[in-house]
Amino acid sequence: xxxxxxxxxxxxRRLVRFVDGETLADVERRAEENRESDAKNxxxxxxxxxxxxxxxxxxxREDRKRRLxxxxxxxxxxxxxxxxxxxxxxxxKIFGRLYAVMAVLLCAIxxxxxxxxxxxxxxxxxxxxxxxxxxVEKYNKDGLYDTGATNNVASMIxxxxxxxxxxxxxxxxxxxxxxxxxxxxxxxxxxxxxxVKRAEEENxxxxxxxxDKILQLSAKILVPMIIMFGIxxxxxxxxxxxxxxxxxxxxxxxLILYVNAFGFExxxxxxxxxxxxxxxxxxxxxxxxxxxxxxxxGANHLESGIPTGTPGAILSGGLILPLxxxxxxxxxxxxxxxxxLFRKGGM
Amino acid sequence: xxxxxxxxxxxxxxxxxTGVISSVLKPKVAKAVSVTLVSVCLVCSFCVLFYTIGTGExxxxxxxxxxxxxxxxxxxxVLEGVMASFFCVIMLLSLLGGEKYLKVDIEEPKQNxxxxxxxLLLSSLLAxxxxxxxxxxxxxxEINTIAAGGLIMIxxxxxxxxxxxxxxxxxLLGSGLLLIGITLQYDLTGHLLMSNIKESIGALAANGExxxxxTVIIGLMSVGIAIKSALFPFHAWLSDAYGYSTASSAAIxxxxxxxxxxxxxxxxxxxxxxTDVFWDSKITNVFFALGIAGMLFGSxxxxxxxxxxxxxxxxxxxxxxxxxMGLGFGTELGMVAAVFHILSHxxxxxxxxxxxxxxxxxxxxxxxxxxxxGSGFRNIIAGVAFSVGAFSxxxxxxxxxxxSKLYLTSAALEEMSVKMLVAVITLAISTILNALYFxxxxxxxxxxxxxxxxxxxxxxxxxxxxxxACFMVxxxxxxxxxxxxxxxxxxxxxxxx
Numbered sequence: 102x103x104x105x106x107x108x109x110x111x112x113x114r115r116l117v118r119f120v121d122g123e124t125l126a127d128v129e130r131r132a133e134e135n136r137e138s139d140a141k142n143x144x145x146x147x148x149x150x151x152x153x154x155x156x157x158x159x160x161x162r163e164d165r166k167r168r169l170x171x172x173x174x175x176x177x178x179x180x181x182x183x184x185x186x187x188x189x190x191x192x193x194k195i196f197g198r199l200y201a202v203m204a205v206l207l208c209a210i211x212x213x214x215x216x217x218x219x220x221x222x223x224x225x226x227x228x229x230x231x232x233x234x235x236x237v238e239k240y241n242k243d244g245l246y247d248t249g250a251t252n253n254v255a256s257m258i259x260x261x262x263x264x265x266x267x268x269x270x271x272x273x274x275x276x277x278x279x280x281x282x283x284x285x286x287x288x289x290x291x292x293x294x295x296x297v298k299r300a301e302e303e304n305x306x307x308x309x310x311x312x313d314k315i316l317q318l319s320a321k322i323l324v325p326m327i328i329m330f331g332i333x334x335x336x337x338x339x340x341x342x343x344x345x346x347x348x349x350x351x352x353x354x355x356l357i358l359y360v361n362a363f364g365f366e367x368x369x370x371x372x373x374x375x376x377x378x379x380x381x382x383x384x385x386x387x388x389x390x391x392x393x394x395x396x397x398x399g400a401n402h403l404e405s406g407i408p409t410g411t412p413g414a415i416l417s418g419g420l421i422l423p424l425x426x427x428x429x430x431x432x433x434x435x436x437x438x439x440x441x442l443f444r445k446g447g448m
Numbered sequence: 449x450x451x452x453x454x455x456x457x458x459x460x461x462x463x464x465x466t467g468v469i470s471s472v473l474k475p476k477v478a479k480a481v482s483v484t485l486v487s488v489c490l491v492c493s494f495c496v497l498f499y500t501i502g503t504g505e506x507x508x509x510x511x512x513x514x515x516x517x518x519x520x521x522x523x524x525x526v527l528e529g530v531m532a533s534f535f536c537v538i539m540l541l542s543l544l545g546g547e548k549y550l551k552v553d554i555e556e557p558k559q560n561x562x563x564x565x566x567x568l569l570l571s572s573l574l575a576x577x578x579x580x581x582x583x584x585x586x587x588x589x590e591i592n593t594i595a596a597g598g599l600i601m602i603x604x605x606x607x608x609x610x611x612x613x614x615x616x617x618x619x620l621l622g623s624g625l626l627l628i629g630i631t632l633q634y635d636l637t638g639h640l641l642m643s644n645i646k647e648s649i650g651a652l653a654a655n656g657e658x659x660x661x662x663t664v665i666i667g668l669m670s671v672g673i674a675i676k677s678a679l680f681p682f683h684a685w686l687s688d689a690y691g692y693s694t695a696s697s698a699a700i701x702x703x704x705x706x707x708x709x710x711x712x713x714x715x716x717x718x719x720x721x722x723t724d725v726f727w728d729s730k731i732t733n734v735f736f737a738l739g740i741a742g743m744l745f746g747s748x749x750x751x752x753x754x755x756x757x758x759x760x761x762x763x764x765x766x767x768x769x770x771x772x773m774g775l776g777f778g779t780e781l782g783m784v785a786a787v788f789h790i791l792s793h794x795x796x797x798x799x800x801x802x803x804x805x806x807x808x809x810x811x812x813x814x815x816x817x818x819x820x821x822g823s824g825f826r827n828i829i830a831g832v833a834f835s836v837g838a839f840s841x842x843x844x845x846x847x848x849x850x851x852s853k854l855y856l857t858s859a860a861l862e863e864m865s866v867k868m869l870v871a872v873i874t875l876a877i878s879t880i881l882n883a884l885y886f887x888x889x890x891x892x893x894x895x896x897x898x899x900x901x902x903x904x905x906x907x908x909x910x911x912x913x914x915x916x917a918c919f920m921v922x923x924x925x926x927x928x929x930x931x932x933x934x935x936x937x938x939x940x941x942x943x944x945x
Contacts, residue, residue: 214664215628215664217660218632218660218661218664221658221660221661222632222635222636222658222661223635223636230635230638231635231636231637231638231648232634232635232637232638233638234638234639235517236517236518236638236639237638239518240518247513247514260512260514261512261514261518261519262519262520262583263511263512263520264511264512264519264520264584265520265581265583265584265587267461267464268464268572268575268584268587268588268590268591269587269590271464271467271468271568271571271591272587272590272591272594274467274468274568275467275564275565275568275591275594275595275598276594278471278561278564278565278598279565279594279595279597279598279601281561282558282561282598282601282602282604283601283604283609285558287555287557287558288557378471378472379472381471382468382469382471382472385468386465386468386469389461389464389465389468390465392461393457393461393465395512395513396457396461396510396511396512397454397457398513399510399511399512399513399514399519400449400453400454400457400509400510400511400512401449401454405513
């Protein structure tokens, strides 16, 4: 509390001064000193406060700066991330879309070109088409006499153009070899299945219908009929529509049905690895040797000595019947083999 | 008819039969059978070559009792003889050179199947060379495609299975286009025998009939074969297929399979469509443009590559570009140069693949440049063979590549036009690019590093050395004594038309 301005001149203060032995000047000096030190203190406090304030501000600024920097860095990082991930997230998508559009466009162009081309081709079935020439004429006119087969298609593929069909049956063989390379699981040296193979067979048993009575009964009735029909198609290949490729496919289907009904154990009695090797190799070899003989004699203008027989009889058509049988066996075995390979890695 | 005329037929049927037998033989026996078979085919093909050079004309051989338009027929002339003997030589040397690595790369019970594929592939190569019937060609293209896919796949690791998938998809697309082309032309001409087709197509073109389908047919056949032989934009399957399969497979695929298709294309040009019609159709310009693009982009991809095998694979793209550029000139000289480049590239590329496998064997079975450093000192014969191959690829004189580049350039300089100017400039640029990556590879294998990979007492196998030595000899023969070979090619092309 601040005293009144005439406080020092009051009676009481005069008495006190008298008792203390002080003069008014002393008091004034002291007051002055007090004031000065107060001011000094004040100043110091101010300076301190200012300093503190400055420091705080500085810290604040640095903090903000750092924060800003951090933010910048973060932003840059996320931008980089975005940039890096762009091909994965958006690029692939855009490229995929572009790719799809281009693929569809390309397909459309090819399809249109082919359709336009077809419209320029000679009219279908017209008698004066260029492909009704001396080649077809001879096949139709002399086919029976040349080959002894009443089925013209068989005489064409197995006699006139037998070299192509020889190649074609080896296409089937090489395809079978490739599937074998990809899927066959090997046996150990003494013919026992390896662990992988055993696991695969164990796994396969889960899906195999076990002793399904309905399936077994119908298979019992159907399989002999299917196989008989296949054999009929093969044996009559030179007399009626059919032949090795179609008959073999029918027999193969019959074998697969049998395996599904009765399991691999029963089928193994006939169709095991050893037998498969023999029955796939022997027909193809016979084919190559027989046709090689026929090509050789033909090219050197020798008599082949293979009788063509009476047209229409079962034993006629020269080599066509044995070749049909060979092709049939190869096709049937290949189909069955494919089935076992895909199911459990081989017989 | 002389007995020699039977040889082409003998070879083809023998290959098919031994292929079938090999599937039940033990691997060792199958290998012996296969090597013997290739040698027999080699001898037979050389007999055919010298017989046709002697008589000075080609001969046809009736496959069966019926003459040609009704039955099948094969034909052999000088060019067929050259190609067949050359294919057999390369096949034999690739087999011998990579024989040691087959045992490492392929599971033991499946090794005999490799030789089944080899025999059937050889039969298809010979049939493609000798055939005189377009449909027979297609049948053997199928065998070729599937067998080649098998050769990639038989080294059963992930890379190879993926590569064979890519190969099968692209290659079957090519086969499909080729088949559509053959079917359409049958509709127009009613023939499958090459000489008859040429006659009919010549008549159609002269009368100006069916011009649209004719152009489409030429386009489909060309694109189909271009896809199968990895011309530039269709080469996506190539780097994986050559880069990861076993050494023999890579050598055979790069030097024989793709070349057989190009030979089929040349056959189609000359014997099916006729050069006049083919060159008039302007598709040669497309070949030219794509060939030029392939020469540049193949080299760029090779420069970027760190994997030596894949680098060699990409260089194939560039080299196939050279061949198509030669076909694209549309001149006789260009064709001769292209056929010679088929030979020189086949001889060199198979050597490079085999040598590269030898180098990576002494580098911890790795094939990166950094690992292969110094491998030329660790496996000396492989290093020398690789350098010879690299110099030949760049086109250093004395080597095969120089002669083919020389002929390509002189074919380009034959007439003055913008097209030929572009060809010469691109040849120069492409040679520099080739030098960039092949010289880098040679320097890299002769930088003495990586001593920790040295195998104590390492000796390269006998068959490996023999194979590489023969490859080098062939390279020098092509480079130094090219004159009789060029002569034979010219004679063969004349017999074609």
